[in-house]
Amino acid sequence: MESTQLRLARRPEGEPDDTTFSTTTETLPELQDGQVALAIRYLSLDPYMRGRLSTAKSYAAPVEIGDVMVGGTVGEVVESRFDGLEPGDFVLSYSGWQSAAVVDGSQVRRLDPSVAPVTTALGVLGxxxxxxxxxxxxxxxxxxxxxxxxxxxxxxxxxxxxxxxxxxxxxxxxxxxxxxxxxxxxxxxxxxxxxxxxxxxxxxxxxxxxxxxxxxxxxxxxxxxxxxxxxxxxxxxxxxxxxxxxxxxxxxxxxxxxxxxxxxxxxxxxxxxxxxxxxxEFQKSHGRDFVRDMGQWVADGRVRYREDVVDGLENAPAAFAGMLRGENFGKLVVRVGG
Amino acid sequence: MESTQLRLARRPEGEPDDTTFSTTTETLPELQDGQVALAIRYLSLDPYMRGRLSTAKSYAAPVEIGDVMVGGTVGEVVESRFDGLEPGDFVLSYSGWQSAAVVDGSQVRRLDPSVAPVTTALGVLGxxxxxxxxxxxxxxxxxxxxxxxxxxxxxxxxxxxxxxxxxxxxxxxxxxxxxxxxxxxxxxxxxxxxxxxxxxxxxxxxxxxxxxxxxxxxxxxxxxxxxxxxxxxxxxxxxxxxxxxxxxxxxxxxxxxxxxxxxxxxxxxxxxxxxxxxxxEFQKSHGRDFVRDMGQWVADGRVRYREDVVDGLENAPAAFAGMLRGENFGKLVVRVGG
Missing domain, CATH: 3.40.50.720 (NAD(P)-binding Rossmann-like Domain)
Known part of the structure; x- marks a missing residue:
């Protein structure tokens, strides 16, 4: 199984541009017990990612040059050696800017597409x-x-x-x-x-x-x-x-x-x-209330949301730069082909 | 009964100086029922007073040109038409930069000099x-x-x-x-x-x-x-x-x-x-705890305090300007003669 990956090539000064990321293709390792193989369906693009491109003091370590760019993702299980996840299941993972990934099943959260569209796990319900x-x-x-x-x-x-x-x-x-x-x-x-x-x-x-x-x-x-x-x-x-x-x-x-x-x-x-x-900081104190309240409000239509879906992982860098200029209209999500 | 008063003469630009305050003498009105006449013994000088000299937006109204400068004071009752206060009693009042004042007895707090020196009501216990x-x-x-x-x-x-x-x-x-x-x-x-x-x-x-x-x-x-x-x-x-x-x-x-x-x-x-x-803001929620805790800590010697006492109301302006330059050493208090 191959993964197309966007890696940090150069730390941007000012706006990220064509030289910020480079594309590589890598063959993923064999599944171990407890792991699942994911085809990434959606990648979340968020403003905090700009901070990860920089070495300035921050709450999180920067992405290293040559590393796959980080990000929240919705993946579809294509192979599983983890009890409780089967091919066809959708999961929330933090697999970054790539088209496929092998991850520990314990590190992902199963999503129920009948409750809400899976992309909401990256936005209003995420x-x-x-x-x-x-x-x-x-x-x-x-x-x-x-x-x-x-x-x-x-x-x-x-x-x-x-x-x-x-x-x-x-x-x-x-x-x-x-x-x-x-x-x-x-x-x-x-x-x-x-x-x-x-x-x-x-x-x-x-x-x-x-x-x-x-x-x-x-x-x-x-x-x-x-x-x-x-x-x-x-x-x-x-x-x-x-x-x-x-x-x-x-x-x-x-x-x-x-x-x-x-x-x-x-x-x-x-x-x-x-x-x-x-x-x-507030996951422990408010995470459970959020799932209950926001799930209810979205289901009731009392909280509405809007998504801005961009097609193709190759378009993520331009969409990300546009978001920093305020060009997106709603939660920016990349539909990853495959 | 006469009161020597320091009034705001001119709003300072930068440091307050000789032209900021002017001295006047006024005969106080006759006592009404419920009032007490005070000889001011101590005037508190505090940094917040600089804000009162300015018309810049603040949490409190500025002192008007010609008004007696505001400030916390310890006074000695010299005449009383208020039940519960007698000549010789010390009280905390907000009488400002002057040597004597007539105030409502309900607006002052009686101090017990046997518990702590009366000046502490302007500092560590105030x-x-x-x-x-x-x-x-x-x-x-x-x-x-x-x-x-x-x-x-x-x-x-x-x-x-x-x-x-x-x-x-x-x-x-x-x-x-x-x-x-x-x-x-x-x-x-x-x-x-x-x-x-x-x-x-x-x-x-x-x-x-x-x-x-x-x-x-x-x-x-x-x-x-x-x-x-x-x-x-x-x-x-x-x-x-x-x-x-x-x-x-x-x-x-x-x-x-x-x-x-x-x-x-x-x-x-x-x-x-x-x-x-x-x-x-916190008087209602923490005022009572403060009186209990701080009173105990000061009595026990676990909280110590230092006072910087300047003699004479006429020296208040220079002492105040010095405080804004950091020249005081401890709580700055003016001993008001009389």
Whole structure:
């Protein structure tokens, strides 16, 4: 059995490009007892992957040059020497950017396609959905009548944040780029207000959409949006920080003025909470509740999701670079041929 | 009865100076039922007062030009029409920078000089002590064996933070300016390590004093100390922010590079908690525990304190300006003549 693999060829400075990954083909080893062979059907593309390309200090070790790029995957079992998994079963694994893999059966989770499409295990019912759920409920703590703002709001994290906020009785304000996405925010996802951060009068729109200020800003973007949001924060506002995609491709330190003292001054004068997190921190405490709540909400149609499916593993690098520029529309997933 | 009063004459740009306050004398009104007349014995000088001189957005309204400058005070009752207070009683009031005041008896708290010197109501057993207690325990949450760092560590907040950290089984590292203060940190207050932020090799000293990194940084200073501390923070570190005295006199936005994106990136990659607070937020939840715990610790000698007493209300402006430069050594209190 052969696997087509995308390996890290060169650490990008700035945006990843054609030279970042290289393609190899490898014959997979024979199955050992306890292992399964997977044909990868879907590969998840997520902003955190940009961090894995860099040696900058982070919560996870970087991918080494020459290694297969990491990533969440949905695979179909093609051969099994693991009790409880049979050919034809779909599983969630962390097999990375490749078309096939041999993995320990104990390291994968069986998916039931009759409950929800298997791709949801990479999105609304997977890591991005859990990021929204745990970060919003545990750090953001939205109260009835409060205002929750989130950017990249058609993405898998942002769209879940807005809908969970609404389910908790808060008012949701979504920010996205371009009229199609902005329309989807209110029409598909039920946001109470939707804004285009590319509008020249974005700041005025934000003020209008948040007449009572902002109580929770779910930060997954950074950059200019954060600057505008800061001015609307209420005393005791909470800012769960799960991503800063606007600066992931940044090279060097940005020019002044130095806004750090101003930010710290605001943290003090408004008793703000700024809290970074990685979803894995909350798996033990919130994982079970998430599976129950989110499974129910998705089944009921109270939480909706949108997927942006790209065909072909060979198109993963371009799709990934596009995602960092905000070009995807919904959870970005690669359908891996085979 | 006459009161000598210091009133805000001009909002300072940068450091407060001779032109900031003006002195007036006023005859106090006749006592009404329920009121007491106080001869002010001690005036507390605290960094937060710098914020009251400015119209910049803050958690409290600024002092208006022409108003008596605000502040916590210990007064002696000289006449009473309030049940439960008699001439000779000492009370805690918020009478500001003046020598005498007429106040509602219900607005003051009677102090028992036999339990602790009355000045402690302005320091270790008052607002600064409570700031340390609530911020450290509720936000910092020091665990046994963790490392807690605090600057301005001979001050009333910092010295309490270090000693409470030790009582909770954490390791305390204090930062101060100058050899006398640094010596007092270990000898008087029992810090496990003490550093001089003026040392040319301060960063190396900090690294040496925090071999296991920093779990809690109690932020009351800002500036260069925060920059050095940032590099030593551990994953999940907590930063209660109660003051930024290093920048209180700042004029305009500092030059670049812009450190804000770097700070937010660190918040994300290390899952940091940055939380501003004003002690009053925690009065209801922690006020009673504080009175019990801190009263006991001070009585037992497990929490020690140091006061820096300046004689004469007329010297308050210069002492206040000096405090903002870090010139006080312990809780700064003005003994008001009369």
């Amino acid at each position: 890591m991005p959905g859990f990021t929204a759920y745990a970060g919003l409920l545990e750090i953001g703590k939205p109260q009835e009548g409060e205002t929750v703002v989130v950017a990249a709001a058609t993405g898998p994290v942002g769209s879940a944040v807005g809908q969970i906020a609404n389910l908790k009785g808060a008012r949701s304000v979504g920010i996205a780029g371009g009229p199609d996405k902005v329309r989807a925010l209110t029409e598909e996802f039920g946001f109470d207000a939707a804004l285009d951060h590319r509008s020249p009068d974005f700041r005025d729109q934000l003020a209008e959409a948040t007449p009572d200020g902002i109580d929770v800003y779910f930060e997954n973007v950074g950059g200019a949006v954060f600057d505008a949001v800061r001015r609307r924060l209420n005393t005791y506002a909470r800012i769960p920080v799960c991503g800063l995609v606007a600066s992931y491709n940044a090279v060097g330190q940005p020019e002044g003025p130095d806004r750090m003292p101003g930010l710290m001054g605001q943290v003090l004068s408004q008793s703000l909470t700024v809290r970074g997190f990685i979803q894995s | 607002m600064p002590g409570f700031t340390a207690y609530a911020g450290l325990l509720e936000i910092g949450k020091p665990q046994e064996g963790e490392t807690v760092v605090v600057a301005a560590a001979t001050g009333p907040v910092g010295s309490a933070v270090g000693q409470i950290a030790n009582l909770k089984g954490a390791r305390s590292v204090g930062i101060a300016g100058g050899p006398d203060k640094v010596r007092a940190l270990t000898e008087e207050f029992g810090f496990d390590a003490a550093l001089d932020h003026r040392s040319p090799d301060f960063r190396d000293q900090l690294a040496e004093a925090t071999p296991d990194g920093i779990d809690v940084y109690f932020e009351n200073v800002g500036g260069a100390v925060f920059d050095a501390v940032r590099r030593r923070l551990n994953t999940y570190a907590r930063i209660p922010v109660c003051g930024l005295v290093a920048s209180y006199n700042a004029v305009g936005q500092p030059e670049g590079p812009d450190r804000m994106p770097g700070l937010m990136g660190q918040v994300l990659s290390q899952s940091l908690t940055v939380r501003g607070f004003i002690q009053s």
